[in-house]
Amino acid sequence: MTTDALLAVDGLVAGYGAAPVLHAVDLTVAPGTIVAVVGANGAGKTTLLRALSGMLRPSDGRITLAGEDLRGVPVEQLVRRGMAHVPEGRGVVGELTVDENLRLGGLWRRDRADAARALDEVYQLFPPLARRRRHLGHQLSGGERQMLALGRALVGRPRLLLLDEPSLGLAPRVVAQTMALLRRLRDDTGLTVFLVEQNVRSALRIADQGVVMALGRVVTTAPAARLRDDAELRHAYLGF
Incomplete structure (x- = not known):
């Protein structure tokens, strides 16, 4: 090892x-x-x-x-x-908005300022999510849901x-x-x-x-x- x-x-x-x-x-x-x-x-x-x-x-x-x-x-x-795990099927919460889904990834973080910065960085990384931040998860395309699942994991800075x-x-x-x-x-x-x-x-x-x-x-x-x-x-x- x-x-x-x-x-x-x-x-x-x-x-x-x-x-x-x-x-x-x-x-x-x-x-x-x-x-x-x-x-x-x-x-x-x-x-x-x-x-x-x-x-x-x-x-x-x-x-x-x-x-x-x-x-x-x-x-x-x-x-x-x-450690962050994005399982098969992406696991987006369809009843929550894009912004709410992303914030789930940082709920546990104590440094709220850095959590906010991480959220902004995800929006910069995925411009389509920034444009659709108020849309519900089930309204997204398959590619956008994949972006959202990845973005939610990245908000936690794994x-x-x-x-x-x-x-x-x-x-x-x-x-x-x-x-x-x-x-x-x-x-x-x-x-x-x-x-x-x-x-x-x-x-x-x-x-x-x-x-x-x-x-x-x-x-x-x-x-x-x-x-x-x-x-x-x-x-x-x-x-x-």
Whole structure:
């Protein structure tokens, strides 16, 4: 396990009921990088995110964030320690306005002035949200809802952003914009991104590191560029 990793996972076992989905998963995520977790449906990618963010209790193994053991830490405390999770489906509250949705991301913060600055920064990052700040969540397009879900996470100023299928259901142009934004956040703010994505080409194009999963296990971890260029591995596990 790398001592300077922001996120480190060692021997993680997790699942639902008596059936494990993850089997002794080991991985590390360096600060200020984008790590793309790829693999076929059923590989355990979403289960891994749920275990990391406290939504699913592992049955074995260890997860540390900046050296702190996260076993038994409540979800709300994980957020305070710098972890944000944007689940598949985006999770926008349709009955609340854009502004109210974004403010939810900073409710726990004691520094109200900085929370207000973070809100302004999100509006600068996503101009369409600024124009629609009084609209309800259910009135937004799919791309705008993705912006809103990302923006709400960013209002909390996370160190580690967990993203589950951010391109799901989006037009190719919006997917490209989303991926470019993640790369910009890494470059400009040092944000660490742990990305689960079915759009393998897009994910590996922006990632620093790739993690390939199959049947609940990590098959290989390598620089994203190497995974893109390894035809044998792509054909075996990624389907292209």
